[in-house]
Amino acid sequence: MASVTLRRISKRYQEATVLREVSLDIADREFMILVGPSGCGKSTLLRMIAGLEEVTEGDILIDGKVVNHLAPRDREIAMVFQDYALYPHMTVEENMSFGLRLRGLAKAEIDRRVDEAAAVLQIKDLLKRTPRQLSGGQRQRVAIGRAIVRKPKAFLFDEPLSNLDAKLREEMRIEIAKLHQRLGATIIYVTHDQVEAMTLGSRMAVMNGGIIQQVGTPAEAFFRPANHFVAGFIGSPTMNFIDGAVAGGMFKSPDMGFKLPGGTRASGPVILGIRPEGVCVNKTDGSSLSEPVPAAIEVVELLGYKRNLYLKAGEKRLLATVDASFDGKPGDTVSMSLQLAGIHLFDQETKGRIG
Amino acid sequence: MVETPQEVAAVLAAHHRRQAVQAVLIHAALIGACLICLYPLLRMISVSLRPGDRLISTDLALIPAGASASSYLRVFKETEFLLWLWNSLVITCVTSFIGVSLAATGGYAFSRFKFPGNKLGLTLLLGTQMIPAGMLLLPLFLMIMRLGLINTYLGMIVAYSVTSLPFSIWILKGYYDTIPRSLEEAALVDGTSRFGAFYRIVLPLSTPALSIAFLFNFTQAWNEYLVARVVLCDAQRYTWTLGLFELQGQYLTQWGMFAAGSFMVTVPVLLIFLYSSKWLISGLTLGGVKG
Ligand SMILES: Nc1ncnc2c1ncn2[C@@H]1O[C@H](COP(=O)(O)OP(=O)(O)OP(=O)(O)O)[C@@H](O)[C@H]1O
Ligand SMILES: [Mg+2]
Numbered sequence: 001m002a003s004v005t006l007r008r009i010s011k012r013y014q015e016a017t018v019l020r021e022v023s024l025d026i027a028d029r030e031f032m033i034l035v036g037p038s039g040c041g042k043s044t045l046l047r048m049i050a051g052l053e054e055v056t057e058g059d060i061l062i063d064g065k066v067v068n069h070l071a072p073r074d075r076e077i078a079m080v081f082q083d084y085a086l087y088p089h090m091t092v093e094e095n096m097s098f099g100l101r102l103r104g105l106a107k108a109e110i111d112r113r114v115d116e117a118a119a120v121l122q123i124k125d126l127l128k129r130t131p132r133q134l135s136g137g138q139r140q141r142v143a144i145g146r147a148i149v150r151k152p153k154a155f156l157f158d159e160p161l162s163n164l165d166a167k168l169r170e171e172m173r174i175e176i177a178k179l180h181q182r183l184g185a186t187i188i189y190v191t192h193d194q195v196e197a198m199t200l201g202s203r204m205a206v207m208n209g210g211i212i213q214q215v216g217t218p219a220e221a222f223f224r225p226a227n228h229f230v231a232g233f234i235g236s237p238t239m240n241f242i243d244g245a246v247a248g249g250m251f252k253s254p255d256m257g258f259k260l261p262g263g264t265r266a267s268g269p270v271i272l273g274i275r276p277e278g279v280c281v282n283k284t285d286g287s288s289l290s291e292p293v294p295a296a297i298e299v300v301e302l303l304g305y306k307r308n309l310y311l312k313a314g315e316k317r318l319l320a321t322v323d324a325s326f327d328g329k330p331g332d333t334v335s336m337s338l339q340l341a342g343i344h345l346f347d348q349e350t351k352g353r354i355g
Numbered sequence: 356m357v358e359t360p361q362e363v364a365a366v367l368a369a370h371h372r373r374q375a376v377q378a379v380l381i382h383a384a385l386i387g388a389c390l391i392c393l394y395p396l397l398r399m400i401s402v403s404l405r406p407g408d409r410l411i412s413t414d415l416a417l418i419p420a421g422a423s424a425s426s427y428l429r430v431f432k433e434t435e436f437l438l439w440l441w442n443s444l445v446i447t448c449v450t451s452f453i454g455v456s457l458a459a460t461g462g463y464a465f466s467r468f469k470f471p472g473n474k475l476g477l478t479l480l481l482g483t484q485m486i487p488a489g490m491l492l493l494p495l496f497l498m499i500m501r502l503g504l505i506n507t508y509l510g511m512i513v514a515y516s517v518t519s520l521p522f523s524i525w526i527l528k529g530y531y532d533t534i535p536r537s538l539e540e541a542a543l544v545d546g547t548s549r550f551g552a553f554y555r556i557v558l559p560l561s562t563p564a565l566s567i568a569f570l571f572n573f574t575q576a577w578n579e580y581l582v583a584r585v586v587l588c589d590a591q592r593y594t595w596t597l598g599l600f601e602l603q604g605q606y607l608t609q610w611g612m613f614a615a616g617s618f619m620v621t622v623p624v625l626l627i628f629l630y631s632s633k634w635l636i637s638g639l640t641l642g643g644v645k646g
Contacts, residue, residue, distance in 0.1 A: 047540075050540075050544055051543075051544075052540050052543065052544070071543070071548070072540075072543040072544045073543060073544070073545075073546040073547065073548070077544065078544065078545075079540075079541070079544045081537045081540070081541060082537075083535065083537055085535065085537040085538050085540065085541035086541075087538060087541070087542070087556055088538075088560060089559045089560055098542070098545050098546075099545035099546045102545065102546040102547060102551075103546055146541075146545070150545070
């Protein structure tokens with residue numbers, strides 16, 4: 001296993017710049033998530049690490065050595081593709097042993113490794129089948145198996161679960177988490193699935209428009225988003241944003257105004273962010289909540305344990321997630337307040353976090 | 356509306372009748388087409404078996420009265436038939452091999468690499484197919500002559516493999532386009548070189564297109580007459596097409612021997628077609644990637 005370091009990587013196609021000065025340190029045995037909206041350059045970054053895409057500027061280091069000009073096969077990494085990319089003309093066993101045979105390993109060693117990986121992934125009965133005789137989930141396991149047997153320096157996953165149905169995705173997610181514990185492998189994992197991003201990795205890099213917006217643990221990204229984009233991208237349902245201004249410790253927008261907790265450095269135009277769980281309805285708890293304002297319920301959604309309320313306070317629409325036991329109906333007017341501890345403030349200019 | 360069981364039964368019966376009529380019509384059409392294809396072949400067999408005195412008879416029997424193998428024996432005894440076959444075989448096999456190899460690699464370049472002239476090149480290749488073969492005869496002859504390859508196997512091989520190349524490249528390029536690139540990328544990461552990915556992944560998956568290209572090259576070269584007429588002048592180098600044509604004498608055409616020879620050169624082509632049909636049916640539908 002090995003560390004992977006990106007030093008100010010840029011990628012340009014003729015006129016389009018896809019990645020800008022991306023720097024990232026991935027430690028040995030770390031599970032790093034790359035997450036971001038479609039088209040932000042996640043796959044491009046991963047393919048550059050694999051050697052499938054040329055680096056326009058900057059250096060990629062694996063285990064401290066610059067690998068920019070190494071062919072994919074000399075980088076000793078394994079990649080699991082979104083479409084699995086199993087070789088259709090080979091059996092599962094041949095698919096898995098392909099890389100080992102190319103490297104001229106002894107037959108006994110190859111068999112041992114394939115058996116071991118097949119046992120871990122529970123695909124022992126499938127070894128003689130061809131890919132087209134497998135279900136989606138089984139193909140995914142084989143694709144992972146093909147990566148494991150190689151014992152590479154690092155694993156690259158490009159949205160490996162996005163073609164699976166919800167239930168299978170959940171199962172495989174847990175499998176992959178277990179696999180990481182068992183192998184102690186360095187993994188770089190691209191996804192745009194919230195749950196995968198939050199649960200799988202030890203750290204995540206949130207990307208947008210070819211730039212890394214924030215690198216940190218999932219908790220950091222969730223509880224202390226570095227900027228407006230990360231705040232809106234991480235977390236589901238999405239954070240509420242209210243444009244307003246801070247003056248003398250008071251937040252003021254056209255539709256509401258209240259005193260921010262003491263010690264806020266912010267002043268001037270801000271974007272206030274509050275997660276739907278932080279929007280309280282008909283609660284009076286003095287110091288931890290903001291000044292209540294009246295709000296009309298527009299739509300109610302029952303999610304199970306929770307209920308989503310689409311509220312309208314003045315002209316501002318907000319989403320509140322409350323206990324399912326709440327029994328308001330559309331049309332009702334409630335008193336809405338915000339949990340002060342859950343408030344994020346971002347600069348309207350720079351979109352950066354200011355408190 | 357259909358309601359009672361009787362009515363339902365009546366509708367179903369009508370449906371089955373329609374299906375039956377359709378099946379009969381389709382089969383009749385297919386059988387008719389087969390007969391049209393087979394008729395010349397059967398005539399050829401029939402003529403080749405006739406005794407020497409009844410060649411022009413209009414008798415339609417497949418095995419004519421007094422059938423004899425004498426025409427076959429005479430082809431071997433009185434002509435250089437084996438030599439012609441050998442010449443044809445060498446030229447055809449080498450041509451097919453070279454033609455398919457060049458098309459396989461050329462088509463790959465056209466399918467996978469961006470280079471200046473990619474589009475233009477493909478269009479030009481297609482354009483050459485529009486020119487009637489006869490028009491190319493003179494330039495081809497001049498080129499082969501300047502290269503000093505008149506009357507050689509090599510000259511024939513060059514002429515044949517080059518003329519079949521555009522079609523083969525198009526076939527293969529089109530087929531490669533349907534193979535997902537991620538398969539090659541997976542192979543690259545797994546440890547192949549660029550050529551290794553082509554050779555171990557793309558080629559094995561392309562057997563249907565490769566067989567079509569091979570069959571095309573093979574039949575073109577095997578049956579070709581005009582170019583051979585121009586390039587080959589020494590009877591020792593004749594292919595069977597030239598050789599059999601020699602039987603067409605000024606006063607007397609040896610129809611029996613002609614038919615016997617024709618039949619014998621048809622057999623290898625038929626066998627190759629039968630054999631390769633299993634490759635043609637694209638048995639390896641891609642199941643390696645999602646979709
Ligand atoms: N060969 C190319 N030429 C020009 N632009 C390209 C090329 N390949 C990718 N791009 C552009 O680079 C950007 C990043 O693409 P990339 O595939 O890395 O996105 P992604 O983050 O993986 O998105 P997704 O989540 O949809 O997979 C896209 O805007 C895409 O249009
Ligand atoms: Mg992608």
